[in-house]
Amino acid sequence: MNLDQFKPLTVYTIYIASTPEKVWEALTSAEFSRKYFSGFAVEMEPKLGGSFVVHAPDGSEHIRGEVFEYDPPRRLTVSWNVNWPDLVEKLGTTIVTYEIEQAGEAVRLTLSQRHDRELSDDILSGGRTGWPAILSGLKSLLETGKAPHIEMSPPVRLLEALKAMGIKVP
Template identity: 45%
Template sequence: MTGSKFVYVTFIRTTPEKLWSALTTPEFIKQYWFDMVHEAEWKVGSPWKMLFPDGRVADAGEIAEFDPPKRLAFKWRNEWRPDLKDEGWSRCVMELEPAGEAVKLTVRHTIEVENSKFIDAVSGGWPKILSNLKSLLETGAVAMSQK
């Protein structure tokens, strides 16, 4: 593949159904995604957007795949930084696989731009978000706050 990609794999001690719910329930997402609000109908083809706490649109796109509790994919574009928005559409795929007492979560974020500034940006954000998600599901508390 030409372009840029970010891949992150983590194992979370939970069930695929609970992890799926955590990935698709806006009130739960807000807890581990630093108060960002996600709006979607959670079906293929529906618009999706992520809003800052003040209501500004951070990222937007559409649901590309929706296969509970196995696979979720987004067509995704940054909407608030012109240099990132200019790179165009990316694709984010989340795959869930049972792994004994845990679930293997693989997040792949790709774009058809070499040396993408967008992928560089998400490479710093995804580990924090997914660490919070893992901690919240396993302990009931996030690992880090926005501040």
């Protein structure tokens, strides 16, 4: 897959008072992710070409992808495909890249979500509501040892837009 064909459609940056190693660990381990990502468990084979899976709190496989760039603790790129029937066929693969840089006493974490086609704001609204909460939770967890419980309402705009495209949603 040629990553250059994937254009960033959503990009977020957050500063975290931590180390690149800890941020990397928090992004790639289930033990951490359950605390800041609404109970979702990130499981990654730590190598290029390894699998990247996210399990929902009920144990079902929510996301399945592959590791495309692996440069700990600086850069990680994975495919981030939600396991809903027809979703990947209709929207194409979603690519997520984390860039981690030292910035003085803090770490600058930049997340970009990339696609190989234009997508509507309704489709992108899912990530645009979810990511700020996930990243804030990650920051709190690393800085204070505790992530606040953030109440997330269902991504109504996204679900409606998917339904309109004929994609079955849970």
